[in-house]
Amino acid sequence: MELSSSTNVPRWTPSPSLLASAVEGSSSKESHVLDDDHAEMKRQSSTASADDGISLSCSSMDRNFPFSVVFKTGAAQNSGLDIHEAPSLRLESAVEKSVGIDQTVAKPGYGNDQSYVVGDDIEVGLRNKGICLTWKDLWVGVSNGKNGKRMILQELTGFAQPGEMLAIMGPSGSGKSTLLDALAGRLSSNTQQTGEILINGRRETLAFGTSAYVTQDDILMTTLTVREAVYYSAQLQLPDSMSKVEKKERAEMTIREMGLQDSMDTRIGGWSVKGLSGGQKRRVSICIEILTRPKLLFLDEPTSGLDSAASYHVMNRIVKLAHRDGRTVIASIHQPSSEVFELFQNLCLLSSGITVYFGPASMAEQFFASNGFPCPTLRNPADHYLRTINKDFDVDIEQGFDGKTSTEEAINILIQSYKSSNHFQQVQKQVAEICQQKGGALEKGSQANFITQCLVLTRRSFVNMYRDLGYYWLRLAIYIALCLCVGTIFYDIGSTFGSIQARGAMLMFVGAFLTFMAIGGFPSFVEDMKIFGRERFNGHYGVSAFVVGNTFSSIPYLLIISLIPGAIAYYMVGLQKSFEHFAYFALLLFVTMMLVESLMMIVASIVPDFLMGIITGAGIQGVMMLNGGFFRLPNDLPKPFWRYPMYYIAFHKYANEGHC
Numbered sequence: 172m173e174l175s176s177s178t179n180v181p182r183w184t185p186s187p188s189l190l191a192s193a194v195e196g197s198s199s200k201e202s203h204v205l206d207d208d209h210a211e212m213k214r215q216s217s218t219a220s221a222d223d224g225i226s227l228s229c230s231s232m233d234r235n236f237p238f239s240v241v242f243k244t245g246a247a248q249n250s251g252l253d254i255h256e257a258p259s260l261r262l263e264s265a266v267e268k269s270v271g272i273d274q275t276v277a278k279p280g281y282g283n284d285q286s287y288v289v290g291d292d293i294e295v296g297l298r299n300k301g302i303c304l305t306w307k308d309l310w311v312g313v314s315n316g317k318n319g320k321r322m323i324l325q326e327l328t329g330f331a332q333p334g335e336m337l338a339i340m341g342p343s344g345s346g347k348s349t350l351l352d353a354l355a356g357r358l359s360s361n362t363q364q365t366g367e368i369l370i371n372g373r374r375e376t377l378a379f380g381t382s383a384y385v386t387q388d389d390i391l392m393t394t395l396t397v398r399e400a401v402y403y404s405a406q407l408q409l410p411d412s413m414s415k416v417e418k419k420e421r422a423e424m425t426i427r428e429m430g431l432q433d434s435m436d437t438r439i440g441g442w443s444v445k446g447l448s449g450g451q452k453r454r455v456s457i458c459i460e461i462l463t464r465p466k467l468l469f470l471d472e473p474t475s476g477l478d479s480a481a482s483y484h485v486m487n488r489i490v491k492l493a494h495r496d497g498r499t500v501i502a503s504i505h506q507p508s509s510e511v512f513e514l515f516q517n518l519c520l521l522s523s524g525i526t527v528y529f530g531p532a533s534m535a536e537q538f539f540a541s542n543g544f545p546c547p548t549l550r551n552p553a554d555h556y557l558r559t560i561n562k563d564f565d566v567d568i569e570q571g572f573d574g575k576t577s578t579e580e581a582i583n584i585l586i587q588s589y590k591s592s593n594h595f596q597q598v599q600k601q602v603a604e605i606c607q608q609k610g611g612a613l614e615k616g617s618q619a620n621f622i623t624q625c626l627v628l629t630r631r632s633f634v635n636m637y638r639d640l641g642y643y644w645l646r647l648a649i650y651i652a653l654c655l656c657v658g659t660i661f662y663d664i665g666s667t668f669g670s671i672q673a674r675g676a677m678l679m680f681v682g683a684f685l686t687f688m689a690i691g692g693f694p695s696f697v698e699d700m701k702i703f704g705r706e707r708f709n710g711h712y713g714v715s716a717f718v719v720g721n722t723f724s725s726i727p728y729l730l731i732i733s734l735i736p737g738a739i740a741y742y743m744v745g746l747q748k749s750f751e752h753f754a755y756f757a758l759l760l761f762v763t764m765m766l767v768e769s770l771m772m773i774v775a776s777i778v779p780d781f782l783m784g785i786i787t788g789a790g791i792q793g794v795m796m797l798n799g800g801f802f803r804l805p806n807d808l809p810k811p812f813w814r815y816p817m818y819y820i821a822f823h824k825y826a827n828e829g830h831c
């Protein structure tokens with residue numbers, strides 16, 4: 172018997188319908204179209220029952236990969252495996268229960284405690300270690316002011332299993348992202364949720380390493396290249412037990428998996444510099460989240476911005492990863508091509524937050540046809556489903572059917588039909604079964620320790636500050652120009668009695684202006700905060716590591732800014748000649764700038780918007796400046812508010828006192 176290498180061969184998973192019919196003892200035929208990078212395969216499978224138990228036999232009609240497998244269970248508790256040049260197989264959990272594997276010919280497989288190697292290259296995997304996610308009677312609503320509550324999701328029940336991809340589809344605004352957020356436990360605080368979401372039959376929170384979420388927006392550090400972005404992320408997320416070389420290899424392998432090998436050294440780019448295309452950025456976002464090989468992966472619109480070929484390849488790779496490692500993937504998707512659609516095992520179709528269909532993706536066509544909405548020949552089934560249930564453009568869609576059924580009616584027919592269908596019963600049954608099985612508790616993934624995270628974040632932030640002209644370099648140029656102006660206006664001021672006021676004014680201007688200009692870096696601060704928000708939400712690192720990294724990386728730049736423009740102003744004006752005096756002057760500038768930078772970061776975290784942040788930051792600094800004891804002498808400040816708390820809070824006071 173000649174066995175083909177399992178790494179190059181696509182895996183085949185019997186669909187739940189096939190398994191269901193096997194378990195029920197009926198006979199069925201179905202065909203699958205599976206692709207890998209090189210070949211498209213068509214297979215045919217059949218099931219039959221045996222009197223002494225259940226048997227499932229599958230055979231391939233493909234000339235390139237012919238195989239037949241027979242599993243028998245029941246009284247005989249016997250498994251027979253007859254494989255000719257077979258690809259490796261993975262069995263659904265339904266089979267797992269019903270199939271007895273002859274342990275004498277099977278030895279434990281790779282990477283999955285419940286998998287068995289039968290023959291040299293054949294791995295029969297029983298996915299017991301993955302994550303089964305179930306949700307039952309899930310409602311999500313938001314308060315609608317005086318009109319009460321608006322329901323975004325209603326009465327949803329469903330499941331997602333290891334090794335499978337569940338696609339959530341529906342028209343725009345139907346609640347796809349909300350469902351993903353609810354399942355991932357990241358609904359926004361203004362929503363209310365009821366219902367039961369269980370992980371392996373238990374109430375658990377998803378910890379770092381067990382799940383990852385790729386959001387709809389690509390929030391990336393625009394100054395980094397693809398290789399750098401993914402590698403820095405690998406260093407932050409992967410455990411210290413992995414060597415640097417291994418982390419680098421993992422990062423590069425993941426980049427290649429997402430088809431970005433030709434753009435490895437291209438900068439991501441943003442609003443100021445064009446770099447990657449939208450679709451490439453999407454793939455970088457996916458790369459970063461799949462680095463840790465999470466057992467549960469949420470993808471919100473993973474293919475938006477991708478052309479149909481790229482969409483197919485990206486989704487195909489994600490599905491392959493899911494099959495290979497028994498991962499559970501849930502993806503909301505807008506417009507899958509027919510090829511992409513064929514990759515999905517299960518489909519959850521939503522309309523206005525209500526389930527129109529939940530079940531095997533391959534059976535949806537039959538469901539629609541049986542309700543009077545057959546998919547026209549040559550139309551992509553996914554397009555047909557969405558067109559049937561999109562009521563936003565009702566007039567056009569009505570014309571698409573028989574001209575009698577409105578979309579509203581069509582949706583109602585489908586919803587009612589689904590509730591009384593076998594699919595609905597099957598979902599309820601499956602959810603109950605998964606909940607009963609109660610799989611193992613989730614283990615938290617390990618990641619880099621705090622020191623490593625601080626070091627990596629410092630390095631990454633330093634590189635970003637260096638490459639982002641708006642962060643410090645532009646400010647440095649303006650500071651130099653302005654300090655030259657100050658130097659010429661107050662040139663060689665002397666030490667006469669009349670120069671006292673001029674000195675005070677000059678020192679106040681230098682101290683206040685240099686700190687005030689920190690708001691010039693606000694756009695970059697906001698970008699930093701967005702990246703921090705995403706990475707923190709996904710558990711890559713915590714607040715302290717970010718604060719340490721950002722503070723240490725900014726020190727060299729703030730020192731340059733305090734020294735060069737400071738020296739120009741100081742020596743042109745002709746302040747104290749000794750070096751200690753200048754060092755004290757520069758140090759004061761440096762400390763004040765550090766303080767203002769931190770203040771601006773706080774503002775950026777509270778008001779994450781350029782314009783509003785700049786206005787707020789400028790307002791706060793204006794109040795501080797006004798109250799620092801220069802424009803109004805301290806004893807003249809009105810008591811108690813301005814004289815007491817505010818005068819001591821205003822940091823300009825300390826800068827002025829120090830300088831004078």
Ligand SMILES: Nc1ncnc2c1ncn2[C@@H]1O[C@H](COP(=O)(O)OP(=O)(O)OP(=O)(O)O)[C@@H](O)[C@H]1O
Pocket residue numbers: 313323341342343344345346347348349350359361362505
């Ligand atoms: N936190 C929230 N507060 C108020 N309304 C919300 C909130 N979250 C979602 N919604 C509303 O719920 C509906 C569904 O939103 P959701 O983003 O889930 O849709 P979607 O199907 O993902 O849409 P799209 O495909 O366009 O991204 C929308 O009308 C949206 O305005």
